[in-house]
Amino acid sequence: MQKSKSFQVDDFLAGWIGGASSVVVGHPLDTVKTRLQAGKGYKNTLHCVLSIYRKETVTGFFKGMSFPLATITVYNSVVFGFFSNAQRLISKYRYGDGRQPCGMLDLTVASMLTGLVSVGLGAPVDLVKIRLQMQTQTVLAENLHLAGNASNGINIPLRSIGIPNQRLYRGPIHCISSILQTEGLQGLYRGAGAMILRDVPGYVLYFIPYTIFCDLLKPDAKSSPHLCSIWLAGGLAGSISWVTATPADVVKSRMQADAQLQRKYRGILHCIIHSYKTEGVQVFFRGASVNAIRGFPMSATMFLTYELSLQFFRSL
Numbered sequence: 001m002q003k004s005k006s007f008q009v010d011d012f013l014a015g016w017i018g019g020a021s022s023v024v025v026g027h028p029l030d031t032v033k034t035r036l037q038a039g040k041g042y043k044n045t046l047h048c049v050l051s052i053y054r055k056e057t058v059t060g061f062f063k064g065m066s067f068p069l070a071t072i073t074v075y076n077s078v079v080f081g082f083f084s085n086a087q088r089l090i091s092k093y094r095y096g097d098g099r100q101p102c103g104m105l106d107l108t109v110a111s112m113l114t115g116l117v118s119v120g121l122g123a124p125v126d127l128v129k130i131r132l133q134m135q136t137q138t139v140l141a142e143n144l145h146l147a148g149n150a151s152n153g154i155n156i157p158l159r160s161i162g163i164p165n166q167r168l169y170r171g172p173i174h175c176i177s178s179i180l181q182t183e184g185l186q187g188l189y190r191g192a193g194a195m196i197l198r199d200v201p202g203y204v205l206y207f208i209p210y211t212i213f214c215d216l217l218k219p220d221a222k223s224s225p226h227l228c229s230i231w232l233a234g235g236l237a238g239s240i241s242w243v244t245a246t247p248a249d250v251v252k253s254r255m256q257a258d259a260q261l262q263r264k265y266r267g268i269l270h271c272i273i274h275s276y277k278t279e280g281v282q283v284f285f286r287g288a289s290v291n292a293i294r295g296f297p298m299s300a301t302m303f304l305t306y307e308l309s310l311q312f313f314r315s316l
Contacts, residue, residue, distance in 0.1 A: 238299020
């Protein structure tokens with residue numbers, strides 16, 4: 001990871017460009033991952049992909065992308081800008097010189113702090129993205145266990161009312177407005193606790209492997225890594241980070257997809273226990289293969305575009 005000698009805006013600009021490119025590359029598989037983790041009726045990854053395509057065509061894979069793509073400016077700018085500045089501050093505090101390269105312990109601390117800070121911006125973005133991705137399943141009885149009461153007092157499953165494909169949200173802005181009206185500001189941060197459990201160790205297993213792989217793939221200690229090395233290191237780091245974060249990601253996705261109409265989960269612990277009792281331990285690894293596949297091109301694109309953007313801005 002390149003570091004500037006003082007605070008510069010290029011880290012933030014490069015983070016925006018890299019993040020935006022990674023969203024476009026990874027969003028289709030992110031939709032599949034979310035449906036597998038929080039939805040019902042999918043036998044496996046291939047069945048999920050085919051079901052989305054048959055029912056919603058190619059556009060179904062890009063549901064909810066506009067909001068993360070629009071907000072990626074702030075999110076990735078903060079993540080990469082904060083990570084770079086955290087390294088400099090740690091080096092200045094420990095060694096008296098912000099230009100001193102960070103050791104593994106320093107990088108670990110900087111990564112953990114970055115993961116913690118990222119949740120403040122990332123939780124609402126993820127929540128809206130997931131609610132939009134789950135549009136076709138939001139009001140299904142399978143998800144909400146909601147029923148209508150007939151005049152004779154007999155419960156009628158919601159799916160028999162004939163509105164299984166009703167859309168709750170017209171778009172990102174309407175989704176945010178609806179959540180604020182029905183759940184309040186705290187509604188935008190539903191699942192934030194699970195996101196902390198995912199992102200704090202997740203960013204450690206994102207930046208550390210990237211640094212290690214870049215160093216291993218360099219021809220010598222003094223030279224800069226080749227573009228192919230950056231691409232490969234970023235991809236491997238992304239796969240490692242996402243696979244290990246899958247259990248926490250499953251809990252986060254389920255809590256964020258859990259709409260206000262009728263809460264299924266009272267909290268993180270209840271979500272974990274309920275999911276385990278009803279679906280077994282394997283539920284926490286649902287979407288792991290998608291995460292591994294999706295994590296590689298997303299992160300490879302992210303780091304390669306980020307580093308190329310930094311080189312461009314610093315050559316001006």
